[in-house]
Amino acid sequence: MAKKRPNKKNVKSKNVKKKRINGSDANLKRNPKDDKPGKQTRKNQPSKKIIKTENKSIKDISENDIKKFTTLEQYKQYISQICTQAITYPETHLKQVNLLYNVIEKKGTGTESLLNHVKKLAILSLVSVVSHLLPRVSHELNQVDQEVVRRTETAHSANIIDQERQITTRTIETRDRLTKYIKANLSENPDLFVPLISRLVKADNRVSDDLLTLCLKYSKVSESCLKAISELFQYGSMLDIHRYLKFIFKSQHINHKVIRIINDIQINKKQHEYVISEETSKPEENKQKSKKKHDKYKNEILIWIITFYTKTLREGKDFNMVESCIEGLGKYGLILEESIQLELLAELRKALNTYIERDSRNHRLVISGVNTVIKLVKVVKNFEYNWMYEIFTSLCRNIAPVLIQGELTLNDGSKLNLEEIVTKNEENRSVFFTHPCYTQTFLKSLDNLSNLLVKSTIIADFQVLTDLVQVLISLCLQVDSNVALSLMCYVNEIINKVPKLRPLISKEGIVFSILTKGKTSYWELSMMKSHYLPHLKSMFSASKDSNTISLKNKPPSTHMDPKEVETGKYFNCAGLDMYQILFPQNFTEYVKNIR
CATH class of the missing domain: 1.25.40 (Serine Threonine Protein Phosphatase 5, Tetratricopeptide repeat)
Structure with a gap:
């Protein structure tokens, strides 16, 4: 029998394997004693x-x-x-x-x-x-x-x-x-450092007191600081909002812009109710405990806001602050208990009466206050609010100088001359008012008061509404035609709800309303003949009854695109004549003529 020869390939592979094993054993024996790894092992240790x-x-x-x-x-x-x-x-x-x-x-x-x-x-x-x-x-x-x-x-x-x-x-x-x-x-180069403050505040998840103080201090002049404070309340937890508000209300740098940011806090949103994730054997119990904690923080936040706002309301030092606080009371007052809402209404009534008596320039505070009161009145049951109409009537007697539409001025923010403004893009052809306009805010308040007449408590008081309608009619003499038209539309709306007042809009009733104002001058009577009576005459002639004004639900249509101005509400029609001057079809020609 032939002797079986070993396969040379197998022998060779076995020898190679043996050498490799021996070599690795040698490395294993050598490496523990050697501080510096060899070339082969260094490749396997890139992190070191x-x-x-x-x-x-x-x-x-x-x-x-x-x-x-x-x-x-x-x-x-x-x-x-x-x-x-x-x-x-x-x-x-x-x-x-x-x-x-x-x-x-x-x-x-x-x-x-x-x-x-x-x-x-x-x-x-x-x-x-x-x-x-x-x-x-x-x-x-x-x-x-x-x-x-x-x-x-x-x-x-x-x-x-x-x-x-x-x-x-x-x-x-x-x-x-x-x-x-x-x-x-900071005082050496505020242009460099102020944006850096806002950047640090945005990045921090728990802002330090010093950093927040600097951000508050420059929030009056820096848009970036205001945005940073806004993001703190927008993305923070309820605990963070609680801590920031506690600090802000004690700060001497708080201003009306910060108050507006506080007014925008969505305190009931779920996004603020997050905590650190915890694994517990009783998740339901932990959830209830967390909810109680959030409710506690939320109640304390509301108490701080209402306390600070009412305190600012009583002091009445800074008009911008007071106005922002009044708007905030209109928002946060809606989620309070009814007993606190009644106390808040009493506080507002006292403050508004004070503002009317103190200075006629407080008109904007009274307008904001009336809007806030209307919001609260809608949710409070069995509340007597005739005094609100009386306050608004007092406001109307002094509001005439305010119902102006502003002085027309070209926007020179881009520092371009008129020729360049005309030839540049559409966005550079902007026009703004140099005087703040309260016409629309005033008419919105009147719109809210008119809508509130569905409740029977005020309709019973005939004299309160009579005074209001007479003042509104006399006010039409002193404003431009479109504002007068809006006022008369609301007068007509009130009279439709209270038919007993219809004699007030007869020819004799209108003249009587103007004369009973108490301070009618010769020039006002002359204006009534030249400016106002022709306008009323067209209203009377369009009516079925020649002695009574009958207005349509919507004011007359204009040549403007309806997308530009929504004329569904009367207050949106106030100042349409000025709007037509600003944005007519041949806008470029008008800009050239403005000097």
Whole structure:
């Protein structure tokens, strides 16, 4: 029998395998004793290599002497290296951003213009680093007594939590030092620092008191600061809103623009009711506990808002503040209990009477107050509100100088002359009023009062409505034709609801209403003949009854596109003649003629 020969290929492969195994065994025996890994093992450990390189680069940065820098490129590379490493490895390299203060304090070398440029660059870079890291901050990790922190911090996760805690602490320290620097140097260059304040506020998930104070202080003049404050309330939790409002109401920098932002808080929205996720054995019980906490915060917020607003209402120092507070009472008053609503109405009545008696220039406060009262009256049952019509009647006696449509002025924001305005795009052809216009607000209040007449309590008081209608008729003499037309439309609407008042709009009734105003002058009577009576004559001639005005539900149509002006409501028709001057079809020709 032939002897079986071994396969040479198999022998060779076995020998190769044996060598490989022996070689790996040798490596295994050698590596534990060797501090530096061999070439083969280094390839399998890229992370160690990266860490060593970064540590080396940090060493280079700390040893760099900026006094040797002479070019902008050297400064840029230096700043870029510090910021990149601080953002990438905040657990070890965040402290290095303090080296940027050497650049900010101009400790380097170079010309004055170079030092100023790199100083600004260093400040912007420092703000970028802090803004990048602030959303990562976890304030709850420092509250070790919290159940969720104690339960999560196991042996496995203790190192990670401790690392995040260190990042949080260092980021807050860096933010506070930067805030302190901005506060100290703000007056030197507000154009640079104010936008940076708003940027830091937007990035922070729990804004510091110093930073919020600066943001409030410059919210009067900075749109970016206002937007930052608005985002705090828009995206914050109920606990955050509670904390911010508590601080803002105690601040001396609060202003009417901030009050308007507070008025826009959607306090009942679910988006504010989030908390840290917690795993509990009783999720339903935890949910109820969380809801009670939110209700508590919400009630306290409402109490603070109503208290501050009513206090501002009584003081009446700043008209803008008072007006914004009145509007806020109209919103938040709707979600209060009825007993508090009644107290609020009494407070508003007292304040409005004071404003009317004190100065006729308080008209805008009275208009806002009437609108707020109407909102509250609609939800309160069995409330006597004849006094509201009396206040509005008193307002009408002094409102005539206010019912003007403003002075026509070209918008010179783009600093273009008339020729350029005409030839540029449509958006540059804007026109604005130099005087605030209250005509529409006044007529909206009248519209609300007219709609409120469906309740029988006021209709029974005939004299209150008689006084109001007579004043409205006499007011038509002193305003332009379209405002007068809107007023007469509302008069007609009131009379349709209270037919007993119909004699007031006869020819004799209108003249009597004008004369009973008490201060009718010769010039007003002359105006009645030349300006007002021809307009009324056309109204009487269109009526079936020659002695009574009969107005259509909608005012006469105009040549304008209906999309531009919605004429469904009478108050939208006030000032149509001025609108036709501003936006006619041949707009360009009108702009050329305005000087």
